[in-house]
Amino acid sequence: xxxxxxxxxxxxxxxxxxxxxxxxxxxxxxxxxxxxxxxxxxxxxxxxxxxxxxxxxxxxxxxxxxxxxxxxxxxxxxxxxxxxxxxxxxxxxxxxxxxxxxxxxxxxxxxxxxxxxxxxx
Amino acid sequence: xxxxxxxxxxxxxxxxxxxxxxxxxxxxxxxxxxxxxxxxxxxxxxxxxxxxxxxxxxxxxxxxxxxxxxxxxxxxxxxxxxxxxxxxxxxxxxxxxxxxxxxxxxxxxxxxxxxxxxxxxxxxxxxxxxxxxxxxxxxxxxxxxxxxxxxxxxxxxxxxxxxxxxxxxxxxxxxxxxxxxxxxxxxxxxxxxxxxxxxxxxxxxxxxxxxxxxxxxxxxxxxxxxxxxxxxxxxxxxxxxxxxxxxxxxxxxxxxxxxxxxxxxxxxxxxxxxxxxxxxxxxxxxxxxxxxxxxxxxxxxxxxxxxxxxxxxxxxxxxxxxxxxxxxxxxxxxxxxxxxxxxxxxxxxxxxxxxxxxxxxxxxxxxxxxxxxxxxxxxxxxxxxxxxxxxxxxxxxxxxxxxxxxxxxxxxxxxxxxxxxxxxxxxxxxxxxxxxxxxxxxxxxxxxxxxxxxxxxxxxxxxxxxxxxxxxxxxxxxxxxxxxxxxxxxxxxxxxxxxxxxxxxxxxxxxxxxxxxxxxxxxxxxxxxxxxxxxxxxxxxxxxxxxxxxxxxxxxxxxxxxxxxxxxxxxxxxxxxxxxxxxxxxxxxxxxxxxxxxxxxxxxxxxxxxxxxxxxxxxxxxxxxxxxxxxxxxxxxxxxxxxxxxxxxxxxxxxxxxxxxxxxxxxxxxxxxxxxxxxxxxxxxxxxxxxxxxxxxxxxxxxxxxxxxxxxxxxxxxxxxxxxx
Numbered sequence: 001x002x003x004x005x006x007x008x009x010x011x012x013x014x015x016x017x018x019x020x021x022x023x024x025x026x027x028x029x030x031x032x033x034x035x036x037x038x039x040x041x042x043x044x045x046x047x048x049x050x051x052x053x054x055x056x057x058x059x060x061x062x063x064x065x066x067x068x069x070x071x072x073x074x075x076x077x078x079x080x081x082x083x084x085x086x087x088x089x090x091x092x093x094x095x096x097x098x099x100x101x102x103x104x105x106x107x108x109x110x111x112x113x114x115x116x117x118x119x120x121x
Numbered sequence: 122x123x124x125x126x127x128x129x130x131x132x133x134x135x136x137x138x139x140x141x142x143x144x145x146x147x148x149x150x151x152x153x154x155x156x157x158x159x160x161x162x163x164x165x166x167x168x169x170x171x172x173x174x175x176x177x178x179x180x181x182x183x184x185x186x187x188x189x190x191x192x193x194x195x196x197x198x199x200x201x202x203x204x205x206x207x208x209x210x211x212x213x214x215x216x217x218x219x220x221x222x223x224x225x226x227x228x229x230x231x232x233x234x235x236x237x238x239x240x241x242x243x244x245x246x247x248x249x250x251x252x253x254x255x256x257x258x259x260x261x262x263x264x265x266x267x268x269x270x271x272x273x274x275x276x277x278x279x280x281x282x283x284x285x286x287x288x289x290x291x292x293x294x295x296x297x298x299x300x301x302x303x304x305x306x307x308x309x310x311x312x313x314x315x316x317x318x319x320x321x322x323x324x325x326x327x328x329x330x331x332x333x334x335x336x337x338x339x340x341x342x343x344x345x346x347x348x349x350x351x352x353x354x355x356x357x358x359x360x361x362x363x364x365x366x367x368x369x370x371x372x373x374x375x376x377x378x379x380x381x382x383x384x385x386x387x388x389x390x391x392x393x394x395x396x397x398x399x400x401x402x403x404x405x406x407x408x409x410x411x412x413x414x415x416x417x418x419x420x421x422x423x424x425x426x427x428x429x430x431x432x433x434x435x436x437x438x439x440x441x442x443x444x445x446x447x448x449x450x451x452x453x454x455x456x457x458x459x460x461x462x463x464x465x466x467x468x469x470x471x472x473x474x475x476x477x478x479x480x481x482x483x484x485x486x487x488x489x490x491x492x493x494x495x496x497x498x499x500x501x502x503x504x505x506x507x508x509x510x511x512x513x514x515x516x517x518x519x520x521x522x523x524x525x526x527x528x529x530x531x532x533x534x535x536x537x538x539x540x541x542x543x544x545x546x547x548x549x550x551x552x553x554x555x556x557x558x559x560x561x562x563x564x565x566x567x568x569x570x571x572x573x574x575x576x577x578x579x580x581x582x583x584x585x586x587x588x589x590x591x592x593x594x595x596x597x598x599x600x601x602x603x604x605x606x607x608x609x610x611x612x613x614x615x616x617x618x619x620x621x622x623x624x625x626x627x628x629x630x631x632x633x634x635x636x637x638x639x640x641x642x643x644x645x646x647x648x649x650x651x652x653x654x655x656x657x658x659x660x661x662x663x664x665x666x667x668x669x670x671x672x673x674x675x676x677x678x679x680x681x682x683x684x685x686x687x688x689x690x691x692x693x694x695x696x697x698x699x700x701x702x703x704x705x706x707x708x709x710x711x712x713x714x715x716x717x718x719x720x721x722x723x724x725x726x727x728x729x730x731x732x733x734x735x736x737x738x739x740x741x742x743x744x745x746x747x748x749x750x751x752x753x754x755x756x757x758x759x760x761x762x763x764x765x766x767x768x769x770x771x772x773x774x775x776x777x778x779x780x781x782x783x784x785x786x787x788x789x790x791x792x793x794x795x796x797x798x799x800x801x802x803x804x805x806x807x808x809x810x811x812x813x814x815x816x817x818x819x820x821x822x823x824x825x826x827x828x829x830x831x832x833x834x835x836x837x838x839x840x841x842x843x844x845x846x
Contacts, residue, residue, distance in 0.1 A: 010165070010169070011135060011169045011172060011173060012131055012134075012135050013128060013131050013132035013135050013169075013172075013173040013176070014169075014172060014173065014176075016127075016128045016131055017128055017176060020124050020125070020128065055161075055164070055165050055168050055169075056165070057161070057162065057165065069297070075297075075299075076296075076299050077299055078299040078300070078301075079298075079299065095298065095361075098297065098298050098299075099298060100298050100299045100300050100358060101300075101357075101358035102358070105172050105175055105176065106172070106175035106176040107176075118304060118308055118358075119299065119300070119301070119304060119358075120304075
């Protein structure tokens, strides 16, 4: 059964790239344009994994992750943070918010799928 | 198209948006906006460009964006104040970034020295922190994932005896972040043969069990030649959320147990508790569950939708959310839109013809056919508007190129300028937008180079040393009006007139109104620059600007007040496909005059018309003389001039406010007509702009107002001036 992945990124380019890689890998893809939108999508969807950017307008990745974890229905969904920001404190901040792991941009499809495989049953 | 190429196209499109965002954000900051949302938006724009550029291997772009981003990050975190000096550098950095993006898109190179210089300036502000971070970034990709994929064969040999003993005790935090022990153990099992032992001794009795607590720990014996780094890599994401010990396995330990647990532990291997076998089963299930194909090829795009369609189970449940997320825009070939516009044009013509037939058939207005036709007409009009709207775009795309231009011109001319843009959301046909860029560029250049004074001069005149150029757009009566206004010295009329006389453009004794003098700058061959600057002196003058505006069916005019500045006003049609016209007849011909050019219609009297000899006539309208153009004679429909009383006069205004009166036989009515290019279908005809098809199926020619006005001026202007003087 195909897993559903929610991608949250304000960049259309990044959303397209994620979708291409994920769909080709056989996943079903949901998309949101920022954290706020991501939470709205989660109102009626239950993805198996969430891949989110950090720097986004309206609600950034940290806030989004906290929002997801605060929602009983989604508190156990693995969340991968997708970011170019590799400084340890930023990773730590994402983890403190409840992120499961991270993927550093630029990513290739293998990297992405590998990371998802690491957190998805 | 190859999906990656398509994404790349999206990337560059998005870059343009981000660059615009960047620039407007920086300009807002320069204007004193220090809100964190603005700073964040600016940061995100650069960040986003960098992120995408990395994916497409645009290394130069990534490097520069990184330096820029580092500086912005410090501004964002308030380590660095956005001083005017820093903002100036950042605005120039935005220009460099733009060039790098364009070079990435279109090929070509950018001035490396300039890029380096700006990067150095940014580094000077940020303390050169960027380099360190860059190293970090470069290393990340491999750090995170390489060992999992191909690290094993390449890794240095494991210690003598082989393998590792991993002690793993998760804390509750690990589970709270949705990490799973079973998945971690599965990862570990990819590195070699594993033997897993569960320690459930810490598990309390049920009444004391915290469902979210963590009570289990595992000891994993891993055989194989995995490195310690690869083993620790598995636990990278849970570092800090668990106790982890990785020790070289003792040589004796592994062989001893290896027959008991060869690969994954069976139900019997775990021992004391059923939980162990449950875990093991889960593990087996997890491994058995085929992971998604890990090596998609970019070439098999058609396969992608198929594989998505083949897995409808989850998709159907989530379909509404996914559908709601569908891209809000689609890209369509312009040709298709144009074909649609053509067809709608035909539809409009057909509908008009039908209406005429119905009228001819003598059906009552209230008849169902006539009423149905009214509805059809309304629908047709709506379809036409909607189709035109597809081609409409905000002028923003052109306007947003101007701030950069203004900066460059200002620095090349030693002037200080603030460009204020307004009405960027005003929409107009795509073709108009595309052809607006050149004239607008030239006008902004002119406004700064010729319009604004040098800072010292402005100070002397008691003005702010920083000049203001205002670029605005708005819709007015079915046209778009674009203004370029400066607060400079205004037109030096004496000098303009002298130059025109020197160049033989006007007679020395000509008595010109201020307005007429101002309009001299639109004359071919006129240039007020006493020295050829490399900004405006590129061989094009305002006459070229005027011509390109005219070609778009537009008009341009200037108003100027000495010491206070000049304003250039352009008025352009919203679309080049339809025209509101006045249908007139002349001789046996039906003609269309663009409604926008008609100031008023009048009934001329013979007493108001004066001959000037050579067949030229003028008409006196409220005390001023205006050349009279007998359309029938001008276009060769008849040889004898029409008696004024026998016809109707249309007072028309061409570009620059030049007026003439067209004498026609009769007015048939007003109508929206679809423009058919005469040049494309026949050939260019002087005095005729285009053609259209009327409701009765006849072809009607659309008058070229400006050509008619110009012709009337060319023939009669010198004599006119004498008469007036």
